[in-house]
Amino acid sequence: MIALLALVAGAVVGLFLQPTVPLALQPYLPIAIVAALDAVFGALRAYLDGVFDDKVFVISFVSNVLIAALIVYLGDQLGVGGQLSTGVVVVLGIRIFTNVAEIRRHVFHA
Amino acid sequence: MPERSRVRAGLASRPSRGQAAVAVLLALLGFAAAVQVRSNTEGGNYPGARRGDLAQLLDSLDAAQQRAQKQIAELEATKLQLESSSSKNVTALQQARQEAANLAILAGTVPATGPGVVIRIDDPDGAVGAATMLNAVEELRDAGAEAIEIDNTARVVAQTYFADNGGSISVDGEPVSPPYVIDAIGSAATLAVAVNFPGGLADEVKALGGTVEVQQETQVDITSVAQQPSPEYASPTP
Numbered sequence: 001m002i003a004l005l006a007l008v009a010g011a012v013v014g015l016f017l018q019p020t021v022p023l024a025l026q027p028y029l030p031i032a033i034v035a036a037l038d039a040v041f042g043a044l045r046a047y048l049d050g051v052f053d054d055k056v057f058v059i060s061f062v063s064n065v066l067i068a069a070l071i072v073y074l075g076d077q078l079g080v081g082g083q084l085s086t087g088v089v090v091v092l093g094i095r096i097f098t099n100v101a102e103i104r105r106h107v108f109h110a
Numbered sequence: 111m112p113e114r115s116r117v118r119a120g121l122a123s124r125p126s127r128g129q130a131a132v133a134v135l136l137a138l139l140g141f142a143a144a145v146q147v148r149s150n151t152e153g154g155n156y157p158g159a160r161r162g163d164l165a166q167l168l169d170s171l172d173a174a175q176q177r178a179q180k181q182i183a184e185l186e187a188t189k190l191q192l193e194s195s196s197s198k199n200v201t202a203l204q205q206a207r208q209e210a211a212n213l214a215i216l217a218g219t220v221p222a223t224g225p226g227v228v229i230r231i232d233d234p235d236g237a238v239g240a241a242t243m244l245n246a247v248e249e250l251r252d253a254g255a256e257a258i259e260i261d262n263t264a265r266v267v268a269q270t271y272f273a274d275n276g277g278s279i280s281v282d283g284e285p286v287s288p289p290y291v292i293d294a295i296g297s298a299a300t301l302a303v304a305v306n307f308p309g310g311l312a313d314e315v316k317a318l319g320g321t322v323e324v325q326q327e328t329q330v331d332i333t334s335v336a337q338q339p340s341p342e343y344a345s346p347t348p
Contacts, residue, residue, distance in 0.1 A: 010137030014144025029146050036139045043132075054128025061135050082162060 027076060028069040031088055035068035036061060038092045041099040048106040068092070215257055218267035218336035222257040226295040226330035227302055229311075230323040233288035237318040240272035240279050246292060246311045253304035255294040257332050261286040262293070265336040282336075288320075298326035 039061040046052040068088055075084030214220040229246070231238060247266055250258055258266035264281035273280045278287040294301055302324045305311045312322040 004136075006133035006137040007140045010140030010142075011144045012140075013137075014141040015148065019145055020149060026149075029142060030150075033139065033143050033146055036135075036142070040136065040139065054126075054132060058128075058131050058135060076161070079162070 027081065027085070028072055031068045031072050031085055032065045034089055034092045035064040038095050038099070039064045041096050041103070045099045045102045045106075048103060216267075217338055218257065218265040219338050220335060222295055222332045223329060224256070224295040225298050225328050226255070226293065226326075227298050227305070228325045228327055228330060229292040229294070229305055230325075231288065231290040231292070231315055231320055232323075233290070233315070233318070233320040235319040236277035236288070238279075238288065238290070238315060238320055239274045242311075242314060242318065243272045243279055243281075243290070245314065246305075249304050249311055250292070250294045250296070250301060253296065253300045255296040255301060257295040259293040259332045259334055261291050263334055265332065265334045267336045267338075270336070293330050293332055295330050295332060298328075302326050 039057065042060060043052060043057040046056070071088050072081060072085050075081040078084075211220070215222050231246075243260070247258060247270075260266060260281050264270070264284050264286060266281070270282050275285055278285055279290070280286070305322065305324050312324075315322045
């Protein structure tokens with residue numbers, strides 16, 4: 001419950017404060033968000049499976065974000081930043097779809 | 111339903127330390143997502159673009175600008191060319207017009223005006239003939255007369271002929287009768303001297319029993335024009 005409220009609160013704060021993204025973070029933020037979403041959906045699925053663990057979620061969330069940012073950074077250094085970001089988004093998207101399918105099976109039994 | 115009850119339990123559960131950490135992370139996620147969405151919708155196309163794409167975009171813009179500059183230079187050159195050629199044409203046209211006007215005066219096809227003399231030849235005996243008139247015209251031409259007219263009706267040009275017509279003269283077939291009035295445009299003083307010089311027109315007419323009167327005018331108007339038929343056989347050599 002408090003987690004959902006925190007999500008909504010964070011979004012509201014972001015909308016109302018209207019901060020600008022620092023230039024150094026600009027390439028990483030979108031990928032980091034997608035990675036975090038992957039972690040969140042994974043956590044939801046684990047919760048419904050009954051194997052959810054706070055520690056695992058925190059670690060997977062942080063490591064997902066960091067690795068995604070690292071991959072993009074590496075890609076930028078190698079000159080294939082665009083392609084690598086696309087690849088990361090595709091992989092994370094597939095994972096999100098898989099997790100959501102599992103969640104759907106739990107919720108709707110279908 | 112174990113899931114349903116678990117969800118209900120999760121939503122209802124008291125916050126623990128672990129849940130607080132999850133909440134902080136989710137708040138961070140919500141915040142970041144909101145910020146990213148806002149910056150994406152606000153900043154147009156370029157803030158999200160990558161460095162390579164931007165460089166490419168810049169390159170293509172540079173190339174387009176160079177093309178445009180080149181085009182501008184070419185068009186400017188064309189414009190300059192057209193302007194200079196049109197001004198050349200205008201000058202040529204003006205020259206041609208000037209020349210046509212000069213030739214028209216010499217050919218006698220247009221009225222003319224200018225300083226000159228009016229010569230009046232009284233011939234009570236009818237002794238002044240075509241030969242005398244021809245001499246008069248020759249002398250006036252020698253003195254630089256540019257346009258000559260007899261009795262306000264006959265313009266004297268290159269093709270003009272004089273014929274005796276029993277007490278009067280016909281000029282180009284037009285009969286003129288005494289007193290003969292000759293209008294000539296040219297240097298008035300020079301023309302007057304040419305008529306009066308010893309053994310000239312004045313003396314000749316006096317010998318025939320007539321009188322010659324020369325008036326110098328600052329403006330002599332010659333209104334009659336000569337008919338100039340187009341040449342039937344001759345054409346200009348290119």
